Amino acid sequence: MYLDYAATTPVYPEVVQAMAPYWNKKFGNPSSVHSWGQEARMAIDKSRARAAELLGVEPMEIIFTGTTTSSTNLAIQGVAKVLKNQGNHLITSAIEHHGVLDVVRGLEKQGFINTILGVDKYGLVDLKALESAITKKTTLATIMYANNEVGAVQPIKKIARIIKSKEKELKTKICFHVDAATTVGWLDIKVNRLGADLLTLGSHKFGGPKGVGILYLKKGTPLAPIFFGGHHEKGIWPGTEATPLIVGMVKALEISLKNEKKVKSRVKSLRDRLIKGVLQIPNTQLTGHPQKRLADIASFIIKGVEGEAMLLLLSDYGIAASSGSACTSGELKPSHVLLAMGIPAEKAHGSIRFSLGEKTTKEEIDYVIKVLPGVVGRLRKMRRGIS
Amino acid sequence: MYSKKVMDHFRHPRNMGEMKNPDVQAQVGNSICGDIMKIYLKINKNKKGEDYVKEIKFQTLGCAAAIATTSALTELVKGKTLKQALGVDKKAIAKYLGGLPPIKLHCSILSQEALRKAIKKLKLGKGKKKVADKIDGVSQS
Structure with a gap:
């Protein structure tokens, strides 16, 4: 009796099927110009368009990454780095996954300071503390959509409104990243409705393969790459695209939302x-x-x-x-x-x-x-x- | 992760339970991980006139490793003189159990601490403070 689906889920059989051709038939490098490459490129483009449609965003706002943790690292470090001249203050909550909390804490060594917001006995983030924590130096707030251990769902839209009104008031740029790793199939995931600038999704929590993730990056949101090596994913997440995993993840997203x-x-x-x-x-x-x-x-x-x-x-x-x-x-x-x-x-x-x-x-x-x-x-x- | 023997001692802990009229009992807790351990002893004298562990029982609020290592400890010290009993260390326990994951080695220390405390109390109770100090010295080396 498997009752640990929040740890990871089995891959849908349809996903396994959808991935099958991309291991050794349509195996080309998506960057190659020949037909093998074209085939793979087309599969990725199609997946990107489909993911965007499912999440209610633009295809260019979807970045395929390595894992959920890759996405959170890219989001947090990428924003912190690119807005360093504006400020060095990051905000998060005490109940984030280590994939967020450890990144924020790790940046302390690079001169960043942080505020880690407390929660009440139910695991809900203290919104008053959030509002008063934001300063002119704040460049990023990262809060999870729902907690993976106790299931507490945060009022993400309200949090977005607080951050955005402070942003206006202080005439500064504050990016809002949402770790939505465990929410597909359970919460509203139409990203355009949530008010996030960046949002992380993990494939293996919704019936997709492990080793691939999505980062939604709202048009116009500044982000620096955190490592280097090519033009892939607009140079933000360099490395040869994992065609089968990407195809599988998007198929899983489609099935999850259809069954929701x-x-x-x-x-x-x-x-x-x-x-x-x-x-x-x-x-x-x-x-x-x-x-x-x-x-x-x-x-x-x-x-x-x-x-x-x-x-x-x-x-x-x-x-x-x-x-x-x-x-x-x-x-x-x-x-x-x-x-x-x-x-x-x-x-x-x-x-x-x-x-x-x-x-x-x-x-x-x-x-x-x-x-x-x-x-x-x-x-x-x-x-x-x-x- | 755990050896077959660890799992066996976890599923079927030896000498687990409360002891009626023990000669001594002692409880210790690990403030970091939260485990609690209680040991009961009945002591007798052997032919040479030395005190030995006639009966031992334990109760615990602890993880599988805490349960299994304590079960192993009770098996290892039963019938031994107090001095021998204090010599049973985490290495001996791990060996007896066919190995322990490195991160779980510390779990076995709690049972040794409880045993040490019980023996110390026993000695103090009999008014032999000097011996107790000496035993403490042995156990800490």
């Missing part, structure tokens, strides 16, 4: 069924906002158990989930997202996240609801004498 309506309401009701079931276990709580949350994320704190132990026992029952426990992270610290929400380290220990997908069934959810109390009970028994 049908899938979302079904998954949401399964998510609510799971939440209701898990909260029947004593001493458990939902993390994230009860309403303003992604349709696919059911995340909890289960007191008196440790996340990794819970995941391994669930795995014995064939259930895949994830946790923000220190023991599951490479750095032995609890999830920075849960800590930012004011959840103490010892409670974050017992965090667990189930993320649903379009293939998730009611039977699977009921199986989890049936199995989990036993797993929790087994682990709680181990600590019974501990005060």
